[in-house]
Amino acid sequence: MRVTYTLxxxxxxxxxxxxxxxxxxxxxxxxxIPVTDKEGHTEGFVTLLQQRGPxxxxxxxxxxxxxxxxxxxxxxxxxxxxxxxxxxxxTLVSLSIDPMPDTPAALNANAANFSPxxxxxxxxxxxxxxxxxxxxxxxxxxxxxxxxxxxLVGDFCSFxxxxxxxxxEPAQLIELAREIPECAAS
Amino acid sequence: xxxxxxxxxxIGLPIHAETPGAALFLRGEGAEIAIGGGDVxxxxxxxxxxxxxxxxxxxxxxxxxxxxxVRWSDLTASGAYDTKNFSRAVTEGVAPDGRILAQSMxxxxxxxxxxxxxxxxxxxxxxxxxxxxxxxxIHVAESGNAALDSGFAAAIGIxxxxxxxxxxxxxxxxxxxxLDLAAFERDHVARIGAACLAAAIAAIRHDGYESVRxxxxxxxxxxxxxxxxxxxxxxxxxAVLHAGVPDVAPMTTGLVHYxxxxxxxxxxxxxxxxxxxxxxxxxxRAALGWAAASERSADAMRxxxxxxxxxxxxxxxxxxxxxxxLAETASMLPVIPEIVRLAP
Numbered sequence: 001m002r003v004t005y006t007l008x009x010x011x012x013x014x015x016x017x018x019x020x021x022x023x024x025x026x027x028x029x030x031x032x033i034p035v036t037d038k039e040g041h042t043e044g045f046v047t048l049l050q051q052r053g054p055x056x057x058x059x060x061x062x063x064x065x066x067x068x069x070x071x072x073x074x075x076x077x078x079x080x081x082x083x084x085x086x087x088x089x090x091t092l093v094s095l096s097i098d099p100m101p102d103t104p105a106a107l108n109a110n111a112a113n114f115s116p117x118x119x120x121x122x123x124x125x126x127x128x129x130x131x132x133x134x135x136x137x138x139x140x141x142x143x144x145x146x147x148x149x150x151x152l153v154g155d156f157c158s159f160x161x162x163x164x165x166x167x168x169e170p171a172q173l174i175e176l177a178r179e180i181p182e183c184a185a186s
Numbered sequence: 187x188x189x190x191x192x193x194x195x196x197i198g199l200p201i202h203a204e205t206p207g208a209a210l211f212l213r214g215e216g217a218e219i220a221i222g223g224g225d226v227x228x229x230x231x232x233x234x235x236x237x238x239x240x241x242x243x244x245x246x247x248x249x250x251x252x253x254x255x256v257r258w259s260d261l262t263a264s265g266a267y268d269t270k271n272f273s274r275a276v277t278e279g280v281a282p283d284g285r286i287l288a289q290s291m292x293x294x295x296x297x298x299x300x301x302x303x304x305x306x307x308x309x310x311x312x313x314x315x316x317x318x319x320x321x322x323x324i325h326v327a328e329s330g331n332a333a334l335d336s337g338f339a340a341a342i343g344i345x346x347x348x349x350x351x352x353x354x355x356x357x358x359x360x361x362x363x364x365l366d367l368a369a370f371e372r373d374h375v376a377r378i379g380a381a382c383l384a385a386a387i388a389a390i391r392h393d394g395y396e397s398v399r400x401x402x403x404x405x406x407x408x409x410x411x412x413x414x415x416x417x418x419x420x421x422x423x424x425a426v427l428h429a430g431v432p433d434v435a436p437m438t439t440g441l442v443h444y445x446x447x448x449x450x451x452x453x454x455x456x457x458x459x460x461x462x463x464x465x466x467x468x469x470x471r472a473a474l475g476w477a478a479a480s481e482r483s484a485d486a487m488r489x490x491x492x493x494x495x496x497x498x499x500x501x502x503x504x505x506x507x508x509x510x511x512l513a514e515t516a517s518m519l520p521v522i523p524e525i526v527r528l529a530p
Contacts (some may be wrong), residue, residue: 013396040414063377063517065237065255066248070290096230099491101380103407112482113232126414141249141436148249165288170222 005037009184024158028152030136033129035095038107038122045125052091052155054177057137057152061144069113070167071149076114077170083117084161090177092120098144125162126140138163211243211294217296224293235304241312242510251290259310273301314386317363324500325364326357329371333485334492337501338367340476340494351500356493365509371492373517378469378491380523381444383408383429385467387415389525390444393465395425397443402449404430446523448484449478452465454528464528471524472492488506495519 032044047053058075060068075092082090094111096102107122116122125133135138141147151168153176154161162176197234209215218227240246240254246257254260261267267275271282276294278286296304318325326342328335335358342356350356358367390398396410397420408429412419430447439461443450447468450457454464468474468492475483476490499516500507507515 036410037412040410057255063233065232066246066253067238067251067290069232069237069291073219073228073233073292077226080226081222100384101377105405105407105409110236114228128414129410146249169289170226 024137025154025162027135027159027162028154029068029174030133032138033125033133035123035125035133038102038104038111040104046156048121049091049093053157053183054155055091055093055182056173056177057093057095059091059097059134059139059150060094060110060149061096062106063098063104064144069148072114073152074151074167074170074173075120076116078173079114079117079120081170082119082161082175090174092116094120094122095123095133096124097130097134097139097141097147097163099124099127102108106140153177153180155183191507202306205307206300206304207305207307210300210304211307212241217294219292220295224295227295229294230292230294233294240289240510240514242508243308244471244508244510251288253290253462256308257311258305259312261308262271263520266495267307267402271301272305276301276304280458316508319354319444319512322354323356324351324496324512325359325361326356326496327360327364327366327368328358329366329368329489331368331485331489333483334371335367337473337476337482337486337491338485338493339440339489341490342497344472345475345493345500346499351497354500356496356500365496365513367492369491370496370513370516371488373513374492375488378488378495378521379446379448382448382467382469382523383411384428385523385525386427386444386465387411387417388466389419389467390417390425390427392424393442395423395442396442397423397425398444399423399426399429399441400430401426401445402430402432439500444518447474447485447526451482451487452484458528458530461530463530466528467523468521469521471526474526489514495521 030045032046034042035045035048036042056075056089058071058077060072072094075094078090093118096107098118102124104124107124111122124130137152139150148165149167152162152171153162154174158181163172206216210217210230213236214230214232217230219233220227235256236243238246239256241255243255246253261272266282273285274280275282277296280293281287281291339358346355396416398416399421400419409419424441426441426442426443428450432449441461442465443457444465445467447466450464450466454466457464466474472494473487473490477487497517498519499512502511502519503515505513
């Protein structure tokens with residue numbers, strides 16, 4: 001059954017009370033900026049994710065050892081729960097917001113702390129691509145040190161995403177991802 | 187980054203056997219965190235208390251998130267916390283008043299002995315505020331690398347001659363509790379180098395080149411940066427990027443050389459004399475002036491840059507500062523290299 005979402009200017013803070021059916025969505029059409037993963041492979045961001053179904057995107061930088069590790073810890077929870085349940089995979093993306101030090105090698109070293117499955121991508125858009133990609137995802141902040149934790153849950157078939165500002169439980173993100181309708185084009 | 191700063195301070199602190207409480211607080215050792223209501227566990231090594239609350243436990247603000255002070259004196263000031271309800275806060279995320287703590291506070295799984303040691307560590311932090319910093323001095327322990335130390339000494343000499351920061355001068359000392367220069371170098375050398383390299387690559391692009399010859403044994407990171415800048419590696423290119431492990435292969439004259447001063451600086455004079463153009467990226471222009479006075483090694487150049495960085499941090503951190511705050515300020519200061527052009 002197709003679930004219809006209403007557009008919203010801002011995201012909602014999921015604090016354990018709202019359900020997936022209540023979550024507003026927004027249309028996001030970022031440019032197909034080349035992104036490089038922790039193994040050094042480069043592909044367009046949208047092209048890379050378009051065939052992968054539901055996606056949960058979060059933002060971090062490798063030298064951050066406070067909230068970034070909490071958000072990656074939440075993604076770790078999603079990764080582990082989905083694997084243990086043997087259910088349909090959900091693609092996870094940790095996208096760097098600090099491209100200068102966050103080379104593929106740095107991403108790889110940071111990712112190793114979280115034993116990611118193959119469904120969990122660690123990406124950088126590089127010095128040229130990070131700002132336009134973040135802009136296309138509706139993410140902006142004055143300084144990397146002041147960025148608030150945020151997740152985008154959606155897919156690049158409908159290009160509709162729920163913006164979660166805060167620190168949800170892994171189960172809440174999984175619930176949002178499971179409500180995304182199957183891509184009609186696939 | 188912050189863990190390295192924490193390690194740097196730990197090395198500089200009075201030498202006692204490190205307690206399990208300190209290991210947990212500073213590096214997340216000896217515990218796990220529970221995610222998703224406890225169904226999923228992860229080693230706490232990426233969730234050290236100091237990462238959010240600061241190595242001095244005085245608390246921090248990050249974006250819209252406030253990490254409060256967890257010094258024992260502050261936790262117990264209003265009678266809110268004791269050992270029992272502190273345990274409940276750390277393991278269950280429930281404050282003494284029954285409030286559920288924010289999800290930004292991990293829920294730890296740890297043994298009672300480790301928890302008791304953590305409390306003891308928080309109690310010790312109350313007395314450590316002034317370690318390494320007096321009313322008139324900021325203490326730094328030399329690295330033991332003579333060239334690095336000489337460069338550092340030259341930089342802080344300039345800083346001190348200009349008045350220091352808030353009545354304090356940076357001095358090197360053998361006393362315990364000082365900021366460890368070796369660890370400070372380890373913490374910053376990578377990002378200074380990365381900023382320098384990025385500036386050199388940007389200069390190559392700015393000058394209109396689309397391909398570059400590589401001088402030195404470079405790793406994948408350098409090649410990644412070149413691709414990101416739209417530059418092709420070409421052994422016949424006119425522009426030469428000096429990066430990675432230097433090699434001493436002879437070069438054709440009439441080329442245009444780019445690189446960070448610590449790699450390209452030692453050969454810059456010879457290259458210019460041989461008819462080459464040289465573009466140096468310098469983390470601090472004052473370092474160039476100091477280096478020009480007499481030949482300086484790469485280590486000395488680096489020491490100088492570190493001294494200037496620490497001086498900037500001392501000016502930015504304010505009057506009431508701990509070593510932890512000083513180190514954190516230094517880590518947040520941008521490294522903005524300058525471009526110096528040398529022509530034959």
